[in-house]
Every structure is written in C-alpha cells, then in structure tokens.
Amino acid sequence: MIKSENPGAKWFLRLAAAFVFQTVALGVDASPEELDRFTVHWQSPSKNDSGTMPIGNGDLAANVWVEPSGDLLFYLSKSDAWSGNGRLLKLGKVRLKLEPGLIAKDAVFSQKLDLATGTIRIQTRGVNIAFWIDAHRPLVHVEVDSEKEHHAAVTFEPWRTKQRVLKGKETHSAYGLLKGPPVTVEPDKVLPSKNHSIRWFHRNQKSCYDVTLKNQHLGHLIEKYPDPLMGRTFGGMIHARGMVQRDDRTLATKNPVKQLHLQIHALTAQTETEQEWLDQLTKRKSEHDAKPLAEARQAHQAWWKQFWNRSWIYISETGAEEKQPNPSSDAYRVTQAYVLQRWINACAGRGKFPIKFNGSLFTVTGKDGGTWDPDYRRWGGCYWWQNTRLPYWSMLSSGDFDMMQPLWQQYTRVLPLLKDRVKAYYKHDGAYFSETMYFWGTFNNANFGWGNPDVHTENKYVRRYWQSGIELTMMMLDYYDHTRDDAFVKQAIIPVGEAVTTFYDEHYKRGEDGKILFDPAQSLETWQKSKNPTPVIVGLKVVIGRLLALDHGLTSVDQRKRWESILNALPEIPTKKQGGKEWILPGETYSHKQNTENTELYAIFPYRYYGLHQKDLDVAKETWRRRQIKRTGGWSQDAIKAGLLGLSKEAKGYIVSNAKRKHSGSRFPAFWGPNFDWIPDQDHGTVTMTAIQRMLLQTDEEEIYLIPAWPEGWNASFKLHAPDNTTVEACVKDGKVTHLKVQPESRKQDVIIKSAQ
Known part of the structure; x- marks a missing residue:
C-alpha cells in the first residue's frame, strides 16, 4: 500500500534516487x-x-x-x-x-x-x-x-x-x-x-x-x-x-x-x-x-x-508528445545532462583512484593564460575533498556502488599515515583528513608551505579545515544503509569514524560548561576564524548518532561509551532568533570571510539534520532565505539544498541553468566548466544529478518520499535506489505517481507520495 504523508519530523534524511531512461508512460527496463x-x-x-x-x-x-x-x-x-x-x-x-x-x-x-x-x-x-x-x-x-x-x-x-x-x-x-x-x-x-x-x-x-x-x-x-x-x-x-x-x-x-x-x-x-x-x-x-x-x-x-x-530518469514536458522529445526543451536538456554525466562517471569511476574533479580523465589542450598540452589541469593532481565528494553523492541513488570503491579505498588506505601524522603533530590519537591532499594522504607542499616550521599550513583556506573526515563517514554510513554490507562497517566505517571522532575529542579542550570548545577552528574555507563552527558540530552530532545506531554486533561497548561521551559534550548548533524567526549561523562566532560557501547550510546538505522530513523545517527555510551566496554552477550546491527543502521552482531553475552551461569551447554537450576548476568540471554535472534525485525521491528512516520537490510542468519516468537494497520504479504524469514498482515488495508499504510545496 501507499501511505499518506506522515507529518512527524525525523532527525535525519537518507539518500535518494537515480535514473536510467525510458518513455514517460512505461515502467520497463531502459532500452x-x-x-x-x-x-x-x-x-x-x-x-x-x-x-x-x-x-x-x-x-x-x-x-x-x-x-x-x-x-x-x-x-x-x-x-x-x-x-x-x-x-x-x-x-x-x-x-x-x-x-x-x-x-x-x-x-x-x-x-x-x-x-x-x-x-x-x-x-x-x-x-x-x-x-x-x-x-x-x-x-x-x-x-x-x-x-x-x-x-x-x-x-x-x-x-x-x-x-x-x-x-x-x-x-x-x-x-x-x-x-x-x-x-x-x-x-x-x-x-x-x-x-x-x-x-x-x-x-x-x-x-x-x-x-x-x-x-x-x-x-x-x-x-x-x-x-x-x-x-x-x-x-x-x-x-x-x-x-x-x-x-x-x-x-x-x-x-x-x-x-x-x-x-x-x-x-x-x-x-x-x-x-x-x-x-x-x-x-x-x-x-x-x-x-x-x-x-x-x-x-x-x-x-x-x-x-x-x-537506474534511470527520463523527463518530458507535460503535454509533450512522448515519442518525440524536443531537443531544445528544458526537460530534454536536463535529461541529457544527467545521462551524459552518468556516462562520464562510468567511463572514469572504476579505477584505482577517485575521479579527478578537475577534468577527470578527459582533459585536452587547454587555454588558461597560455596554450598547454593535454596533461594540463588547473589545481593539478591533488584531491580537494569539497570537490572530490560531489560525484560520489550521486552514485548512491543511481546504485553505482562499484564506482564508490576507489573513494573508500583511497581514504582508508591513507588512514594509518594520517594517524601517525596526528601523533607527530599533536601528541594525541585520531586522524583528520585535510581538505587538500595528495593521494598518499599528506598536504600538498604549496598549501603546507615550503620550509614551514609549523604543523599548520601556511595556506589559510585549509589551515584548520578538517571536517572532511566527518562527511566521509556520513557518506560511508549512507552506503551501508543502501547495501547493508556488514563487512564494510568493520573494514571502513569503524576505522574512519573512530579515528575522526577521536581526533576532535582529544584535540580540543572542554569549556567552562563542560562542552567541547572548538577553538581555534574555521567554518570550511570561508570563515577562517570561527569558534564552534556549525559544519563540525552538526556533522559530529549526526555521524555519532548514526554510529551509535549501528547494530551492537558491529561495534564494541567501549566504542559506544566513547561516542556517547563525545555526543553529550557537543555544544549546541549555533542559531539566532529575532522577530519570531530563527536561523542557523556559520558558527558561534565567525569572521575573516575569504570564500563563498554558505557553511551554515551544511546542516541541510550533506548532514541533513534540518530539512523537509527532519526537525525545524521553518528554521531551515529561514536559513536558506538568509544565505549570503545565491548561485549555481561548479561545486555550488544550492540546487541540492533546494530539493531537500522541497523548493521545486528554485531547484528546477538551478538544474535547468546548469544543464545549459556547457563549456563554450568544447563540442561534447556534457563538458562543463571550467567554473572554479577545470574542463570537464565533474562537480557541475554531478551536483545537477544529485539535485534531480532529491527532487524525485528522499528517504527518512524507513519511509520513502516520492516527488517531494518535483515541479509542475514536468513528467518523469524513473528507477531509483533507496536504503535497504531497495529500488523504486515509477512514473510521474501531471503531478501523479503511477506504475509504481518497489523491490522488495515489502518496502512498498513505506512509500509516501509527498508533492512539492
């Protein structure tokens, strides 16, 4: 059966949706x-x-x-x-x-x-x-x-x-x-x-x-x-x-x-x-x-x-002739952007190393202050977590779990060195994953500084930007929710999660209130001086809660006691109230703005503490309205967050804009960029993918929400992956869900139709 909407709010959202392609009227395999x-x-x-x-x-x-x-x-x-x-x-x-x-x-x-x-x-x-x-x-x-x-x-x-x-x-x-x-x-x-x-x-x-x-x-x-x-x-x-x-x-x-x-x-x-x-x-x-x-x-x-x-998605304009898609229509261009970006992911996503955000394996002769050979890529060979992560958030929903293995392998492979680094730098246990790193785990020297006598980088953008490991653990937990691979918990989630939470526990002192005082710290790259930054607090709150929720056969008593202690010692998420409204702040204090991230919105994505099916939707929407940076393109994630908040018009506008912004000098229609990075920009296309997924399907605990941010004027046919090894196939026509097929069938009772607000 299909439930009516449950108005009860939950504390976190799971991942959603993916696509393959077929006609709007049919619910069969992609042909x-x-x-x-x-x-x-x-x-x-x-x-x-x-x-x-x-x-x-x-x-x-x-x-x-x-x-x-x-x-x-x-x-x-x-x-x-x-x-x-x-x-x-x-x-x-x-x-x-x-x-x-x-x-x-x-x-x-x-x-x-x-x-x-x-x-x-x-x-x-x-x-x-x-x-x-x-x-x-x-x-x-x-x-x-x-x-x-x-x-x-x-x-x-x-x-x-x-x-x-x-x-x-x-x-x-x-x-x-x-x-x-x-x-x-x-x-x-x-x-x-x-x-x-x-x-x-x-x-x-x-x-x-x-x-x-x-x-x-x-x-x-x-x-x-x-x-x-x-x-x-x-x-x-x-x-x-x-x-x-x-x-x-x-x-x-x-x-x-x-x-x-x-x-x-x-x-x-x-x-x-x-x-x-x-x-x-x-x-x-x-x-x-x-x-x-x-x-x-x-x-x-x-x-x-x-x-x-x-998995698949095929989108068409409402009332359009289904067998004759219009290549100039927004629906067609968005669909093609999804198809071709997923193709590019598959072409480069099963090697020994993660996808390079700045060109993947498809760089060509580049013009960037000069004409350079095909080996050139802006930002070089290092990995930026902010950029590397974005292709992988889309892979859960499309069921492309094989392509996620290089990401897990790289970050678990470097963990022993990173633990030894923390011991050498700070004389305590744990590990942090730096925002920028070579594939073997260290900072690059341009960021660390040549001859730098300190253990903190000369580069102020990444000096104390350590929250990458928290988000990595979050993504790993989502992967486990989808696959229920118990071996992965022991081989990857527990080693990474323990190292990351231990680092924050031992690196920072407690304040007078007994809570951890994250200071000095920074709120991503943007607020380079911040006390109790929101991404760290909300990330640890969500991730530790999920670690504690794992089956006790997968964790030890000592691990759970330690996580509970850290969770209880976390400060409150920084918010502000005025005129009857409340919104999230980037941190308890924050200054020295140098980049253009809405760091407070990490509470919505990737950590999903606030959102359409979680607590305090009004707070989330007020935070969204007050965000300083409003844009799309490249690694900007407004499209994803609009989808998670059920804002269908805003989400549609962003993904249409992205689908039309190919690199003008490239012939292939899904070569995006350079934006902030290089050509083809892998963040631009995969943000678009994830946003579409969240518009069609979101999950919360056992519940599967369909079309929570799907816009008027578009029909769709899709197959999406959800937690517990679940797939959902359906069509959306004139705002109604038809041809619903859920595997396993027992999960059909968890499906809720929730139209966009």
Whole structure:
C-alpha cells in the first residue's frame, strides 16, 4: 500500500534516487532506443581536440575525434598514471590514417556515441569504425569494416619527447609544487620495433614523495610508508594483425584491407626495472589475446546493459508528445545532462583512484593564460575533498556502488599515515583528513608551505579545515544503509569514524560548561576564524548518532561509551532568533570571510539534520532565505539544498541553468566548466544529478518520499535506489505517481507520495 504523508519530523534524511531512461508512460527496463534519444551524434568532423567524444571502462579512457583531414585521433588516459611530480598524465596520443581517407566532399559523415553498448561508432564512405574500451580489461579495440580496400597506418604521437621545465602559469598543473624547486617534465620512452608492435612507457625515476614528507615534518615515516611514485611505469602496446612495423612509432598495412582490428593494451605498474614492466605488459597481451573477440564484445556490452538498467530518469514536458522529445526543451536538456554525466562517471569511476574533479580523465589542450598540452589541469593532481565528494553523492541513488570503491579505498588506505601524522603533530590519537591532499594522504607542499616550521599550513583556506573526515563517514554510513554490507562497517566505517571522532575529542579542550570548545577552528574555507563552527558540530552530532545506531554486533561497548561521551559534550548548533524567526549561523562566532560557501547550510546538505522530513523545517527555510551566496554552477550546491527543502521552482531553475552551461569551447554537450576548476568540471554535472534525485525521491528512516520537490510542468519516468537494497520504479504524469514498482515488495508499504510545496 501507499501511505499518506506522515507529518512527524525525523532527525535525519537518507539518500535518494537515480535514473536510467525510458518513455514517460512505461515502467520497463531502459532500452537502447530510449538511451539513443539523449546521445550525441555529430555529422561533421571536429576541427581539433576540443571536439572530442569521451569513452572509457572506468580505468582506461579516451578522447576520440575525427579531424577534417579524415584521420581518427584519440588521447589515452589511465586513472593511475601518476608522474613523479604527482601529476595525473595522459598515456599518449594515437592517430589512425586510412587511404582513401574518411572525409571526402559531399560524403555523409556520422560519429555517434552508442551509450547502450559503450561504443563510439563512425560511419562514412562505406567505412564503419567501432571504438570501444573493454569494460573488464585495460584494452582498447578499434574495429574497421569497409566496403572497399584501404591502406592503413597507425602512429603513436607523444608530446613528452624531451625533458623540460614547467614555467609560468603552466606550473599550476603541478599545483602541489608551486613556489618550490623547478618542476621538470620527463620524456616518454618509445621502445625499438619488435614483433610488429608499438611499445612505449613513462617511468618515474624521480619523485616528490620524500621531499614532501620531509617538508611536512614526517620524514621519519618514509620507510614505514614506501614511495608510491618511484618506479611507477605506465604506457602500452599497439598491434594489429596484418600491420607491420614502419618505424618505432608507426605500423602500416602491407596490402590494402577491408577489415582491421587495432588493439591497445595499457598497463600501470610500480616495478624495480623497465624490463619487469615490459614482461608484465607482454604477459597481459597474451592473456587478452586468449579471449575470443566476440566473447569479449558480448561481455563488454552485457556490462553496459546492466549499468543502464540499474537506474534511470527520463523527463518530458507535460503535454509533450512522448515519442518525440524536443531537443531544445528544458526537460530534454536536463535529461541529457544527467545521462551524459552518468556516462562520464562510468567511463572514469572504476579505477584505482577517485575521479579527478578537475577534468577527470578527459582533459585536452587547454587555454588558461597560455596554450598547454593535454596533461594540463588547473589545481593539478591533488584531491580537494569539497570537490572530490560531489560525484560520489550521486552514485548512491543511481546504485553505482562499484564506482564508490576507489573513494573508500583511497581514504582508508591513507588512514594509518594520517594517524601517525596526528601523533607527530599533536601528541594525541585520531586522524583528520585535510581538505587538500595528495593521494598518499599528506598536504600538498604549496598549501603546507615550503620550509614551514609549523604543523599548520601556511595556506589559510585549509589551515584548520578538517571536517572532511566527518562527511566521509556520513557518506560511508549512507552506503551501508543502501547495501547493508556488514563487512564494510568493520573494514571502513569503524576505522574512519573512530579515528575522526577521536581526533576532535582529544584535540580540543572542554569549556567552562563542560562542552567541547572548538577553538581555534574555521567554518570550511570561508570563515577562517570561527569558534564552534556549525559544519563540525552538526556533522559530529549526526555521524555519532548514526554510529551509535549501528547494530551492537558491529561495534564494541567501549566504542559506544566513547561516542556517547563525545555526543553529550557537543555544544549546541549555533542559531539566532529575532522577530519570531530563527536561523542557523556559520558558527558561534565567525569572521575573516575569504570564500563563498554558505557553511551554515551544511546542516541541510550533506548532514541533513534540518530539512523537509527532519526537525525545524521553518528554521531551515529561514536559513536558506538568509544565505549570503545565491548561485549555481561548479561545486555550488544550492540546487541540492533546494530539493531537500522541497523548493521545486528554485531547484528546477538551478538544474535547468546548469544543464545549459556547457563549456563554450568544447563540442561534447556534457563538458562543463571550467567554473572554479577545470574542463570537464565533474562537480557541475554531478551536483545537477544529485539535485534531480532529491527532487524525485528522499528517504527518512524507513519511509520513502516520492516527488517531494518535483515541479509542475514536468513528467518523469524513473528507477531509483533507496536504503535497504531497495529500488523504486515509477512514473510521474501531471503531478501523479503511477506504475509504481518497489523491490522488495515489502518496502512498498513505506512509500509516501509527498508533492512539492
């Protein structure tokens, strides 16, 4: 049964919703035809790499384009290709040339992203090209099938051909080393011809790791935590049956052919020698070759089918003809933005490291105070939690739990070092996750300060911005609510949650009232001097409450006693009352405003202490009305918060604005940015995703609320994930929910229809 709305307020909100695509009138699995309505189809070549189309298998990715010359080009990227300077580099660039070429006067040209099968398809002049990256292996396939015979040549075109020093604004690509020693880019190595293949790699023979730990007073930990950069080697091997070596960088057909199957095997490994890496690559090629192509293709397409069927959304204008979506309508553009951003997430989200917010794996030649090579990305290779987190908040609702694993792995992997850092810096237990960090856990040196004698950063924006670990624990708890993976609690939630709460408990003294006095502290990056900042208090209040609510078989008596003690010692959330109204403040005191975050709204998102289904909705809305920064785009989260407050008109306005704000210099419609970061901006698209999810579905304890912030004038069909391994499929038509399907069926009794306010 479907309940009527329960007016009782709860103390926290769970995550909601996700999407795949189908017609408004139907509640069936997403079909290739429906996906095809929102794909990208180009009918002309691209002038340069600004016209690239992204594709990937979660770890290995490519930017693909066809130039007016008729050559097919692509950049290759890998999620673990870290240079000795801590930059995430491309693997390289490849060119495929056919004679006769792909482009001719009056010839029909088509380059299409086949979302359903995870393939880019190019058709022209009787030539069909299928470009795909195996969903299960680091292997690129380029299949050419032609009506007529062609000569073909494939060339590896590296741009890192000699040692050079980054200068001027380009140095921002190695942000962590700014104001330090010169940043030297080392060349790639192309190996001599052998067995009609092209082989190349980039190998780190220098590393910024040791100097980083020594600069940050952690040199004593170098032996305990080995250098993750030195000896890291990444590259690949290109080969194709019927092609022979022209030179070390080029393969060519001996005779014209109608079919060609180009394969590129990629590998990253940290090895003692070059030969050890090469032996691993050769072994990998043999393993790949042992699997028949048809079998590999079938498994690849099966992965993408199950991916799209996990969740979906299709939005249309009320009264619009359902079978003929209007590409210029707001509903269409929002839907396409969601589909394509989720595609980009999947293309880069299953590697060994989290998605890079500033370009993901899809950076191209950049213009940022100069024209820089495709390795450039503003803010460099470090992770900013404020930015890194946003793609992952959207993955819970879409059921993309596999893509969340790299995030969990990175932050749990660095925890031992961070605990040792706290002992070295402050002589007590616990750990904090800094806002900016290298993937091994330390600050970057530009923020910490070169030769800084203190343990606090010279950079005032992140000096005491330590609440990242609280939000990480919050997200982990949401993941557990969805999956009920008890092993994850013990392996990730408890170690991280204990370390973070212990840090705050032991780092700060108690005030005269017996409460913890968070001072000196800061309220995110914005209020750089704050006593009892709201994000810390509300975050700990919610997270500790949820830790205590875990099944007692997963926690110990001592842990629960400690958490209860901390919870009881937390100060009240800072608020102000005037004229019969009450609103939340950024902190008990706050000054030195330097950034543009509404830190008081962390009580709504991500911590969900206040909101549509929680306590004091009037307080939350008054806080929303009084927020100083009102905007959308990039990492700005007003769209999400509007959805959580049931403000349908505001939420709709924000997501429509976001969907229309692609990067003007990029051809692909979901390459956003640069906004605050770089191109394609991963925060911009994923904030949009999360906002739509919250507009369609929110949860609180056992209850599932549908359409809590869904606007008038839009219909929708969706499949969304909710806690307790639950999925909800439904349609919204003219403001009414139909075709409701809930799995497991026992959860249907928890569904509440709550229309927007």
